[in-house]
Amino acid sequence: MIKVDNLTKWFGKNLAVDGVSFEVAKGEVLGFLGPNGAGKSTTMRMITGFIPYDIGTVTIGSYNIDDNPLKAKAMMGYLPENAPAYGDMTVAAFLGFIAALRGLSGRDRRIAVDKVIETCFLRPVRHQSVDTLSKGYLHRTCFAQSIIHDPDVLILDEPTDGLDPNQKHEVRNLIKRMGERKAIIISTHILEEVDAVCSRVIIINNGRLVANGNPAELKAQSKLAGSVVVTIHGVAYNDAARRLEQCDGAKSVQNIAEENGACKVRVYPESSSVANGLAERVHAAASESNWIISELHREDGRLDEVFRTITTSDTDTAQR
Amino acid sequence: MNSSIKNIRTIVAKELSSYFVSPVAYVFIVVFLMLSGVFTLVFSQYFEFNEATLDPFFYWHPWLYMVFVPAVGMRLWSEERRSGTLELLLTLPVTVWQAIWGKYLAGCIFLILCLFMTFPMVITVNYLGDPDQGKILCGFIGSLLVAFTFLAVSGLTSAFTRNQVVSFIISLVVCFGLICCGWQPVTDAMVAFDVPPDAVKFITASSIFTHFESIQRGVINSRDVVYYVSMICFLIFSTNVVLNSRRAN
Ligand SMILES: Nc1ncnc2c1ncn2[C@@H]1O[C@H](COP(=O)(O)OP(=O)(O)O)[C@@H](O)[C@H]1O
Ligand SMILES: [Mg+2]
Numbered sequence: 001m002i003k004v005d006n007l008t009k010w011f012g013k014n015l016a017v018d019g020v021s022f023e024v025a026k027g028e029v030l031g032f033l034g035p036n037g038a039g040k041s042t043t044m045r046m047i048t049g050f051i052p053y054d055i056g057t058v059t060i061g062s063y064n065i066d067d068n069p070l071k072a073k074a075m076m077g078y079l080p081e082n083a084p085a086y087g088d089m090t091v092a093a094f095l096g097f098i099a100a101l102r103g104l105s106g107r108d109r110r111i112a113v114d115k116v117i118e119t120c121f122l123r124p125v126r127h128q129s130v131d132t133l134s135k136g137y138l139h140r141t142c143f144a145q146s147i148i149h150d151p152d153v154l155i156l157d158e159p160t161d162g163l164d165p166n167q168k169h170e171v172r173n174l175i176k177r178m179g180e181r182k183a184i185i186i187s188t189h190i191l192e193e194v195d196a197v198c199s200r201v202i203i204i205n206n207g208r209l210v211a212n213g214n215p216a217e218l219k220a221q222s223k224l225a226g227s228v229v230v231t232i233h234g235v236a237y238n239d240a241a242r243r244l245e246q247c248d249g250a251k252s253v254q255n256i257a258e259e260n261g262a263c264k265v266r267v268y269p270e271s272s273s274v275a276n277g278l279a280e281r282v283h284a285a286a287s288e289s290n291w292i293i294s295e296l297h298r299e300d301g302r303l304d305e306v307f308r309t310i311t312t313s314d315t316d317t318a319q320r
Numbered sequence: 321m322n323s324s325i326k327n328i329r330t331i332v333a334k335e336l337s338s339y340f341v342s343p344v345a346y347v348f349i350v351v352f353l354m355l356s357g358v359f360t361l362v363f364s365q366y367f368e369f370n371e372a373t374l375d376p377f378f379y380w381h382p383w384l385y386m387v388f389v390p391a392v393g394m395r396l397w398s399e400e401r402r403s404g405t406l407e408l409l410l411t412l413p414v415t416v417w418q419a420i421w422g423k424y425l426a427g428c429i430f431l432i433l434c435l436f437m438t439f440p441m442v443i444t445v446n447y448l449g450d451p452d453q454g455k456i457l458c459g460f461i462g463s464l465l466v467a468f469t470f471l472a473v474s475g476l477t478s479a480f481t482r483n484q485v486v487s488f489i490i491s492l493v494v495c496f497g498l499i500c501c502g503w504q505p506v507t508d509a510m511v512a513f514d515v516p517p518d519a520v521k522f523i524t525a526s527s528i529f530t531h532f533e534s535i536q537r538g539v540i541n542s543r544d545v546v547y548y549v550s551m552i553c554f555l556i557f558s559t560n561v562v563l564n565s566r567r568a569n
Contacts, residue, residue, distance in 0.1 A: 048411040074413040078411045088342060
């Protein structure tokens, strides 16, 4: 549905996007991650045809954004960063205006406006002027604008920015639901968002693509992936560590916390694969030694840690 | 084709309504009416002419428009830039041309409305005497052509910046220049300062005032029409170039 090939953009001497390529199919929600200034918004602006790129191609459906901009744009819905909207219009008038430019008219247009007002929970502010909306409502108004024509492709730049936790939850559910029938790209730097909605993730740093995979794969790259955390009562850390190190497949043991006569310990595995059976063996060791355990879980790996590792080491190489 | 007319119509309607939702439009119209009244009656000593004519009324219009039209046009694009809605508009299936013409036409309609409000002037002269109706019609057309040209100027300057005030000032300066270089006192001064006659002729010919006066005499000749049409087309075309090349800033 969306095909981006070797996309490159210079701002003067600053290389903002450097040879980024990826594809998004129907039914996928692609999480577009990266630190601030990584080039996420710039990439999205090029995909949606707002700014021209220097090298590369963008194809939406079967249309090249350069050769067939109107057809490509007609297939897309776009929520720009900071959710811009015409301040002097009412919410309903604004949505009606967008719907008209999306080629809807008459009854279709009224139905489309009513529908997004329902799906985006905008009924209370329907006749309110956009200028006077709270940030959450403004964001959802602009979001409503992007889905008003039920597009096949959705490009959402930080769709949950500025929303309260409940609104975030609603918007994520909405995106997830729509993701079943559309090709969606959402940019974010909120990592919990990825777990909540994305079926695939790409990470970009300094304009370059540094990772591409599904969330589980990325998490598995974490140092913590496959490690087992266990909280043991009534045993000193040193004693516990000596016993745990002897477990099959355990590489090392780390003391996380020691308080109230309990110690929380992390056991790192030798193999990085998540399904390594270490948790079972830690449990067996604990019951053999008659320890009292209040917690035992296996870590899938943490996206924030992978994110930090990938994006900071890359900066270092760039500086060297 | 059909869809592009539809798009332009949608944009015109939206722009027009945005003139009227804020009190600014009404303030504009009232100020315009007051100023055109004051200029006509006070500066031109209207009642001392002793003949039924609107010449003194129209005479000041370019000067009035110099301030008024940039105030109408300053927000056309700078507001879109400032609020970020330009990104929204240009990622819709709408061409830049459609957006430019939509906004421009809406501004023109607003200006026509403002000028139409001065209709009591026409009634007054018809009551006072027996004016040349064709000349009055020419007066309105010539006046509107100046306003439309200035609107194209301020549309262009507003495409450059996200700051309305900057847009207003630059546009005012350009309009002032367009009037001045053909205004009698200025051409007299140029002659007095030994500017080569050919240069003076060229400068005067490119002034909006020259063409304005020519139409005010009661004939619309093709030279003037070509001047206005090519000015407006050039300015609109430049707006398109600016919007295409400076989107991200
Ligand atoms: N219009 C612009 N002119 C110059 N530089 C820009 C412009 N827009 C973005 N940049 C630069 O491009 C880089 C990427 O920015 P952006 O795409 O906004 O990052 P992100 O959305 O990932 O936070 C930044 O270094 C930013 O300073
Ligand atoms: Mg951004």
